[in-house]
Amino acid sequence: MTTQQQVVQAPIPREVRLREQANLVRRLHTGNAIAMGVLVVITTLVVLIFVSIIIWLIVQGASTLINPAFYGMGEDGIAKELYNTFYILILSELFLFPISLAAAIYLIEYARPGPFVTAIHFAAETLAGVPSIVLGLFGFLIFGVVLHLGTSRLSGALTLLCLNFPLGLRLFEDALATVPREMREGGLALGATKWHTIRTVVLPSALPGLITGFILTAGKIIGEAAALIFTMGLFNPANVFTGDPGIASDTLTTRLYYIKGPGGGTLGLTPAQETAVAAGLAAVLILLLLVINLGARGLGRLIQRRITAA
Amino acid sequence: MAQGQISGTSNRQLSRLSDQVARVVFLACAILLILVIVSVIIFIGSNAFRIFFADGAQGTSFKEFFTVSNWDPTGNNGNPAYGAAGLILGSVVITLLSVIITAPLAFGLALYFTEAAPRWLATLLQPLIEIFTGMPSVVIGFLGLVILVPFLQKVTASLTGGLQLGGYGWGAATLVLIIMILPTVISVSIDALRAVPGSVREASLALGSTRWQTMSKAILPAAGPGLATAIVLGMARAIGETLAVALVLGGDQLPKDIFTPRVFFQPNVNITYKIVQDFGEVSGAARDAYWTLAFILLVISFLFICVSRYLASRSVYR
Numbered sequence: 001m002t003t004q005q006q007v008v009q010a011p012i013p014r015e016v017r018l019r020e021q022a023n024l025v026r027r028l029h030t031g032n033a034i035a036m037g038v039l040v041v042i043t044t045l046v047v048l049i050f051v052s053i054i055i056w057l058i059v060q061g062a063s064t065l066i067n068p069a070f071y072g073m074g075e076d077g078i079a080k081e082l083y084n085t086f087y088i089l090i091l092s093e094l095f096l097f098p099i100s101l102a103a104a105i106y107l108i109e110y111a112r113p114g115p116f117v118t119a120i121h122f123a124a125e126t127l128a129g130v131p132s133i134v135l136g137l138f139g140f141l142i143f144g145v146v147l148h149l150g151t152s153r154l155s156g157a158l159t160l161l162c163l164n165f166p167l168g169l170r171l172f173e174d175a176l177a178t179v180p181r182e183m184r185e186g187g188l189a190l191g192a193t194k195w196h197t198i199r200t201v202v203l204p205s206a207l208p209g210l211i212t213g214f215i216l217t218a219g220k221i222i223g224e225a226a227a228l229i230f231t232m233g234l235f236n237p238a239n240v241f242t243g244d245p246g247i248a249s250d251t252l253t254t255r256l257y258y259i260k261g262p263g264g265g266t267l268g269l270t271p272a273q274e275t276a277v278a279a280g281l282a283a284v285l286i287l288l289l290l291v292i293n294l295g296a297r298g299l300g301r302l303i304q305r306r307i308t309a310a
Numbered sequence: 311m312a313q314g315q316i317s318g319t320s321n322r323q324l325s326r327l328s329d330q331v332a333r334v335v336f337l338a339c340a341i342l343l344i345l346v347i348v349s350v351i352i353f354i355g356s357n358a359f360r361i362f363f364a365d366g367a368q369g370t371s372f373k374e375f376f377t378v379s380n381w382d383p384t385g386n387n388g389n390p391a392y393g394a395a396g397l398i399l400g401s402v403v404i405t406l407l408s409v410i411i412t413a414p415l416a417f418g419l420a421l422y423f424t425e426a427a428p429r430w431l432a433t434l435l436q437p438l439i440e441i442f443t444g445m446p447s448v449v450i451g452f453l454g455l456v457i458l459v460p461f462l463q464k465v466t467a468s469l470t471g472g473l474q475l476g477g478y479g480w481g482a483a484t485l486v487l488i489i490m491i492l493p494t495v496i497s498v499s500i501d502a503l504r505a506v507p508g509s510v511r512e513a514s515l516a517l518g519s520t521r522w523q524t525m526s527k528a529i530l531p532a533a534g535p536g537l538a539t540a541i542v543l544g545m546a547r548a549i550g551e552t553l554a555v556a557l558v559l560g561g562d563q564l565p566k567d568i569f570t571p572r573v574f575f576q577p578n579v580n581i582t583y584k585i586v587q588d589f590g591e592v593s594g595a596a597r598d599a600y601w602t603l604a605f606i607l608l609v610i611s612f613l614f615i616c617v618s619r620y621l622a623s624r625s626v627y628r
Contacts, residue, residue, distance in 0.1 A: 131550020
């Protein structure tokens with residue numbers, strides 16, 4: 001068929017063919033240049049937006065950050081919120097770290113691939129997709145009402161466990177999966193039990209990944225707000241500097257929401273002061289997250305080097 | 311000698327026992343995860359339908375809930391009203407709009423990042439994306455409130471007729487949502503593009519394709535399901551995003567004139583904003599209505615996760 005057509009068609013003159021080829025090449029190259037230009041513009045735009053947001057937050061908060069009253073106990077100070085944030089960070093990591101690590105150990109070391117593992121991964125993905133405000137309502141209902149914990153730090157920490165369980169599980173699974181199989185086999189071949197092998201061989205060599213996972217979940221806990229509003233409240237009792245898990249607390253994030261949201265104008269601050277405190281809170285949060293993110297990378301690498309050198 | 315043997319045996323028994331105990335503890339923690347998600351569904355689901363079966367003036371019907379736009383569970387303006395159509399419309403509109411704008415930006419950046427970016431740019435981008443993935447939504451909401459809302463108010467003053475609260479609303483919420491979901495969509499897209507094997511690129515380049523032809527005709531189709539997953543996960547995040555949009559929506563009801571461009575720049579509502587604003591102050595039947603809203607969010611996000619799993623199962627390269 002095609003050969004017949006070719007026979008029937010008159011031969012195209014050489015210069016016409018060359019011209020068409022040159023046109024095609026030019027068209028393709030122009031298209032390529034335009035497309036690549038668009039990609040560069042998009043990338044530059046997004047990077048500029050991201051970088052300027054970070055810079056704007058820090059610059060805007062800088063004048064508040066150097067104001068000593070900002071670190072005090074007054075309505076324009078964040079001493080309580082700083083304490084509460086680190087308190088809730090430690091309290092919820094006390095639940096989150098062992099439980100999600102244990103679940104990850106089960107999935108990586110014990111479970112055989114099958115419906116059970118699939119079910120757990122499906123559950124983890126579904127839980128990760130539940131909006132944090134919905135988990136906040138769930139925490140309010142089950143921890144606050146059903147378990148009678150009320151609006152308290154404990155309710156908040158348990159809600160944060162539910163919220164960050166899937167993330168912790170995934171991070172710790174990844175950390176354990178990096179340990180080569182030969183190391184486990186070596187331990188088992190020496191006659192150690194499985195748990196003994198995990199304790200003495202697998203966990204130490206997965207340590208850099210575990211620490212990275214710990215730090216990344218810590219970042220999520222510090223940044224979370226929506227899940228805490230109904231479980232931990234927006235207000236502080238008279239004395240927050242206690243270890244009591246039964247009292248209501250706010251955190252840096254919920255304080256920021258309260259000042260610019262429902263509590264605006266009720267704190268006895270001028271709108272300018274409110275915005276200044278909010279800008280300071282935002283700057284503190286962004287600095288904490290910068291430290292955490294860069295720290296997670298640096299620390300993981302450092303420990304890796306220590307261990308491999310030892 | 312005999313004693314040593316006995317203690318050896320008991321040691322072995324002890325370690326075997328601790329092995330068993332450890333195994334059971336690990337299993338319990340894994341099952342706890344399933345327990346959490348099941349109880350989330352059961353507890354919120356069991357509260358979600360009460361509003362439809364309450365007697366008399368307390369309750370409402372499915373029809374009213376989903377088709378009428380009049381949300382007033384506490385009865386501030388007379389009888390309690392449970393028409394959530396406006397809230398649902400708000401969530402759907404800002405989610406769809408933000409995803410439509412986010413998708414080309416995220417795909418463009420991911421393509422450039424994986425295919426063409428110089429090394430220094432890649433090392434700058436990686437931590438930047440990670441930091442923004444973990445960005446607290448309340449910080450972005452604050453940013454939107456302080457920068458975006460006054461800016462939109464000024465720009466759209468002629469459109470809204472100098473409305474006092476102009477600038478709040480769907481427009482600002484959409485822009486804030488874009489910042490919130492962009493990092494997630496970007497990083498999932500990057501994973502999807504990286505999963506395409508190098509042989510696909512090489513085959514296309516060897517046929518004489520330009521870089522852009524390789525990207526658009528070979529790499530993008532090959533990564534298709536993965537990119538679709540990125541979009542769906544972005545939507546799942548957008549529909550549940552709370553504090554960022556709560557700070558810039560600022561309305562009580564759906565505005566009257568929803569078919570004009572003005573609607574984007576005046577105070578408006580969505581589901582999450584109403585929950586976070588009102589849930590703490592209501593009780594009884596009114597609170598039941600908020601459980602229904604939470605259940606709607608739960609169902610929508612569950613559907614999104616199912617779709618993303620289905621898409622992931624269809625992708626050739628992982």
